[in-house]
Amino acid sequence: MNSSYDVVIVGGAVIGSAVAYFLTANPDFNGSVLVVERDGSYAKASTSLSAASIRTQFSNAINVKISQFGSAFIRDFAETMRVGDDRPDLNFHSGGYLFLAGTAEQEQTLRENHAVQKACGADVVLWDQEALARAFPHLNVDDIRLASYGQSGEGWFNNTGLMYGFRNKARAQGAEFVSDEVVAIGRDGDAVNSVTLKSGAVIAAGTIVNASGPRAALTARMAGLDVPVEPRKRTLFVFDCAKTPEGSASVNQGRLPLMIDPSGVFCRPEGRFFLSGAVPEDDPAVDWDDFEPRWHEFEDMVWPALAHRSAGFEAIKVVNQWAGHYDFNTLDHNLIVGRHPQVRNFVYANGFSGHGLQQGPAAGRGVAELIIYGGYRTLDLSEVGYERIVENRPFLEKAVI
Ligand SMILES: Cc1cc2nc3c(=O)[nH]c(=O)nc-3n(C[C@H](O)[C@H](O)[C@H](O)COP(=O)(O)OP(=O)(O)OC[C@H]3O[C@@H](n4cnc5c(N)ncnc54)[C@H](O)[C@@H]3O)c2cc1C
The missing domain is CATH 3.50.50.60 (FAD/NAD(P)-binding domain)
Known part of the structure; x- marks a missing residue:
């Protein structure tokens, strides 16, 4: 140095x-x-x-x-970041985010956001209840007014x-x-x-x-x-599912999306498990060294919302959890x-x-x-x-x- x-x-x-x-x-x-x-x-x-x-x-x-x-950069990452023979593959999983709107206000927001996204050339579609049910038949869509789905350029990685x-x-x-x-x-x-x-x-x-x-x-x-x-605490839960839901083969080869429920609860596949979390109702700043997971969020928020959304998520078991800090701009x-x-x-x-x-x-x-x-x-x-x-x-x- x-x-x-x-x-x-x-x-x-x-x-x-x-x-x-x-x-x-x-x-x-x-x-x-x-x-x-x-x-x-x-x-x-x-x-x-x-x-x-x-x-x-x-x-x-x-x-x-x-x-x-970011998406294009991640796609080319292994070659761009190559050092000698080491090509760091980020194992990008093209999953797509699925935002669900349950209220008129949420629907309006999805429509407004969609207009912005389309103007930028993003590959995002809006689905009514029927189209949503066709795409992801395991979902309970009765209380959903509109869905927004990213057909490409979205997913998860290492x-x-x-x-x-x-x-x-x-x-x-x-x-x-x-x-x-x-x-x-x-x-x-x-x-x-x-x-x-x-x-x-x-x-x-x-x-x-x-x-x-x-x-x-x-x-x-x-x-x-x-x-x-x-620092704002966010707890993530990985769960196993007795009966894993399936997508429709016509949408992204049957891959399930990263779903954001109207309640703010989200979940996405994580290998053979699922990764999930919620936006906490009470969201204070925490100490920089406080990483204790908020265990109760799973029982209080995550599980009820997911069990309501899909029968496949009724019987699930947490296999791992941890808390991290959002670098939250107030x-x-x-x-x-x-x-x-x-x-x-x-x-x-x-x-x-x-x-x-x-x-x-x-x-x-x-x-x-x-x-x-x-x-x-x-x-x-x-x-x-x-x-x-x-x-x-x-x-x-x-x-x-
Ligand atoms: C649960 C959770 C889920 C998330 N999910 C996503 C997601 O799906 N997609 C997404 O894009 N983002 C997500 N994020 C946000 C994302 O992780 C962060 O915004 C991003 O990692 C910030 O990167 P960073 O390098 O700024 O911060 P950090 O990764 O926190 O790194 C900051 C580094 O600075 C070091 N440091 C701090 N102070 C000093 C000092 N004085 N001297 C020397 N070193 C110091 C720390 O040790 C640390 O290593 C999530 C975050 C959390 C907590």
Whole structure:
């Protein structure tokens, strides 16, 4: 490790590694990159604990486009991230998200979102009750007014594979990764200039990128700054099913989708099991080290909703569960990517609010462009910049799970 780097990235999971990759992959960048990661096992990183899924069904065009890039990037990942003979295959499972609307308001939202998605070229269809019953005959559709289904470009994949692919390729391209914790950030007026590590080292930095996930606010505070991101607990349950439901062979070769019930409960196949979870009714910020699963959510929310939706889900048994933290943006549930307007060499890549895995490729590329060119060259991410935080101007994403 040197005593000075052009770019220091605080946090080395999917976002930090993606930024490091896109910087070092760009021939217009000749600088040095250090990624500091406090937990080399990534055991509690949101990246490792996520549901590992990607969708194009969002309410904002920018989020649709971010995921369209993510989807294409994941498709080509093994070749793009190849290091020697190692081709990291993400085992992408093309599953499709199925959003179900039970109320008039939910139906209206699905229709509005669909118009946005179609304008972006997303492969999403709306189904009435009859079409839904034909596509997924196991579902109880009596209380469903409308469904929205992603026919392609959506699915799930290997979450840590995405992170390690970026990380390994970034290292092969010259980025350095160190296991340590950033405990202080030096600032002189309108510029940050160094990080202090727990081991005692002080490293000079030209630019500092905040890629600290749910700890983003702690990192920002070290620089005397802020970001409205807090850890919100999400518990995932893997269950076995006595009688596994089947899809219709005419839809995606009979593969079941990632279904989002009107109640907010979701489930998708996970190998021979199913992965499920719910949006908690009570959703406070939690301690950064509190990873105790909320066991009761399965009995109280997940199972009743699923048993109502499909007879196949009446007899199910939990085989695994864990809790992770959403990097929750309390202003508008949307990513915050961009420079601080005054402290311009402090760059945020935070607040992904449950979408950061799929948004990793676009966010990493965007941050790299900001650092190298001072502006975006491909997808313009200005709408999700930090300015809206200062101006208290929410850019709300409605399709949050
Ligand atoms: C249960 C759950 C389900 C999810 N499902 C999906 C999904 O299906 N699809 C999707 O796209 N997204 C999903 N997400 C969201 C996604 O996982 C996150 O948005 C994304 O992983 C954020 O990546 P990150 O690198 O910013 O944060 P993290 O993965 O949390 O990584 C941040 C890293 O920074 C390190 N760090 C923090 N502070 C410091 C410091 N001071 N010094 C050094 N290192 C530091 C941490 O140790 C950590 O490794 C889900 C999240 C959860 C919790």
